Amino acid sequence: MNLICLDLEASGLGPHSYPIEVAWKSTAGQSDSFLINPDSVPGWDFWDEYAEELHNLCVSELREKGVTADVACQRLNEQLQGLDVLSDAWEFDSFWLSRLFEATGETMAFRLIGLPALLSPDELLTYKLICKGQWRQHRAMNDVDHIIEAVLRVHSDRDA
Template identity: 35%
Template sequence: MTTDSSPAFIDFEASSLDLIASYPIEVGVCLADSSLHSWLIQPHVLWSDWSDSAERIHGISRSTLEREGIPVHEVALQLNELLSGQVYCDAWTFDSFWLHRLFRAAKVLPAFQLESVSMLLDSSQVHQWSQTRHQVIEHLALPVHRAANDALILRETWWRLMQAPLANHADGA
């Protein structure tokens, strides 16, 4: 669930970056209270795309997904139990595609709406996003390209930008 003070964030890892054939292989959520949830997703019977270069980045093999993944229907239901309202991501084009692909395969409608984190930011914060994100990654010392870690990095980057002194948000800053 989201609160007025802090939204929920979501991130996906995928079989590849092909927006025609790819599918979600892991989803991670960071809730308003900073609690993390993640699921490896068992490939749906119709999902066959696979990129060895993507596997080298996220470190998740297709055989691991087949062995340890949760069926798409169960993942969709669990996401709907946890999330409502607006949920934020940093790669809306890709994340919305993978969210749609997951829920369509599950034959379930999402109980929440995906939005870009940029909707929460002013122009100065958008400008500071990349540098702040790198600082968060360095500070947390977590591996990137794992969905729960990336969702936490999103939340912590947003949080740092919200805590920045007002002087940082002046025009031209």
């Protein structure tokens, strides 16, 4: 099974939040991860200090190391075009991807799917139990690694 998982970190959880970090990885070995410079989008100025404590990213680092929103959309579309990409937090990640692509006027060339598209209700319960036992530093690539690990464990339990 070739699985592609994506995760985003954001400036907060509210309606004015926006994506600040994106990572994706496939079980076939491809991956990408980058920060997004919020100064590249007018109005992206909301910042939640609690969210900063979770992901440990600060605005100055995003300004220094982040790509523009346009570059972020181009990279995602070029690398994931036509693919189904899994998110364990579909509601949040789809909101932030929408904010990103709307900010640039680009159309998302891949489809974000949630865990229910891949796992049965019983498997979702098992997934949640596995994830509760995982320590997660909230950075996008770390989260992607944990998502893949948990999904593969659920699938190996299914096949056992």
